Amino acid sequence: MSGGVHGDVVRIGIIGLGQVSADHVAGYRALAGEAEITAVCDTDPAALLPVAADLGVAGHLDHRELLAREDVDAVVVLLPHLLHGPVVRDALAAGKHVTVEKPLAATAAEGEELAALATELGLVLSVSENSRFVESYMQVAELIARGGPGPVRLVRGLIHGSAVPEYRDDTALWKRQEHGFAAILDAATHFFYVLAWMFGPVAAVQAVTRHWAAGHLPGVEVEDGAIVTGTLECGAFFSIEVGLALELPWGERFEVYGDRASILCDQLRDPPVIIHQGAHDPGVPLAGVPAEPRTWRASSMARGAADFVRALRDGRAPSVDTGHAVHAVRVAEAAYRSVRAGGAVQTV
Ligand SMILES: NC(=O)c1ccc[n+]([C@@H]2O[C@H](COP(=O)([O-])OP(=O)(O)OC[C@H]3O[C@@H](n4cnc5c(N)ncnc54)[C@H](O)[C@@H]3O)[C@@H](O)[C@H]2O)c1
Structure with missing residues (x-):
């Protein structure tokens, strides 16, 4: 399990490199000295390879490979809705802190289950709710x-x-x-x-x-x-x-x-x-x-990225309330x- 933050730099893995990812990548990239993207993942090589090359980081076609990396403290899940639950569950089980694009999960019951799992494991689960x-x-x-x-x-x-x-x-x-x-x-x-x-x-x-x-x-x-x-x-x-x-x-x-x-x-x-x-x-x-x-x-997405990273660094809760996201x-x-x-x- 990792999940802690490494020194004062949070090492970020991004899962899902579709339409919304460029703004998230830019947000984490702007946090030099506070966060560093260390790995990215997408099942589509056409989405994965240019981003991995541009960032100069490892690219994975399978999210479980990214989650096995020791140099990832926290993951940003930017996947189609039905995959939020399964991939967030895998990430928490691998000991990673997580922020996931809205909606938190495909159902409120699944969202509650994920929030309870994060609490049980002592990990941060947040939602990239840019509003x-x-x-x-x-x-x-x-x-x-x-x-x-x-x-x-x-x-x-x-x-x-x-x-x-x-x-x-x-x-x-x-x-x-x-x-x-x-x-x-x-x-x-x-x-x-x-x-x-x-x-x-x-x-x-x-x-x-x-x-x-x-x-x-x-x-x-x-x-x-x-x-x-x-x-x-x-x-x-x-x-x-x-x-x-x-x-x-x-x-x-x-x-x-x-x-x-x-x-x-x-x-x-x-x-x-x-x-x-x-x-x-x-x-x-x-x-x-x-x-x-x-x-x-x-x-707003860049401010959300900064809030997530600073919450991990400062040991405080992220500003996005997971209970509100479930609601x-x-x-x-x-x-x-x-x-x-x-x-x-x-x-x-
Ligand atoms: N906050 C906003 O304003 C906003 C805007 C757009 C999208 N979103 C949210 O962002 C999330 C992603 O949306 P999008 O528009 O980028 O979708 P998208 O379809 O453009 O991208 C999804 C990416 O995930 C990849 N993928 C699919 N299955 C995968 C898997 N098992 N492992 C790894 N990669 C996989 C796909 O190849 C694709 O590149 C959704 O939750 C959506 O609601 C939010």
Whole structure:
């Protein structure tokens, strides 16, 4: 077993070198003196070899070979959803600390089992939930924690962009249900995490989905449109809207309506956050939040990488709460139950 941190440098192995990996690799690479990528893995040589050569590190086609390495303290799992559980389990069993892309696991029960295993083995299990590190959300979370908007009545989230090129790629797994570039499990779970983080648990949901791309493209099984509405235990309403076949850049809107103020965030706008206090207030920007319309996602992933590494180095818990990540999957499960029940309310 390794799992400790070697001196003051955390030795990182990355498993899965697909679409999302470049931003993670850049994030860990930027942590010179704190972290070092020592090995990478992908079952596809075409994905593996260029990254291994670029980094000048060992490349493995089988994750178990990477996990057997003594010079890996922690692994970053960037795999299709169904593989999160099995590979995280293998990594923990090999004594490695782990961070895994969202969703933590394909089911909430599996996520809970992994969290319990990590605790039992004395290892860190975190989730690379980049929403936790979007600059505007971090500042809004502080405002909310200080009670800025007053009691919250309504929270809205919108995730928009176009996955149509990915859905057109016949070699990709994204279109298949179990690997899922799906509006609820892949996208809305970001905001389910944000709800748990900022406002507490979700009480009940109703959901409907659309298969806009599926109507035009062969083989697409996943839903690319979803609206998930419901109530939070704190009493507020929420509405999460996702469109993965909408023709504009990838972005997110996030709105919090309290009885004293309303906070409106939009990653594609400059300034990204405006606060209104009352019906006649034209709004003021939230100071200190940079506009990052093209780089907000990569920046948040880099901050997430830094948080994971510093948590290991400092012996503290990572900022992403694994319990919130499990709750996010549980909300997704309730949303899919609602879809199957024709939009009927489901408790979480
Ligand atoms: N946070 C975000 O905004 C964001 C964005 C995109 C993807 N993601 C998440 O990242 C994860 C990966 O998504 P992606 O879009 O990069 O997927 P992808 O399909 O592009 O990449 C997956 C990679 O894993 C490799 N792979 C498959 N099975 C393997 C195995 N057994 N061992 C090693 N490698 C294997 C594939 O060859 C592929 O290169 C998913 O959990 C997804 O939800 C998050």
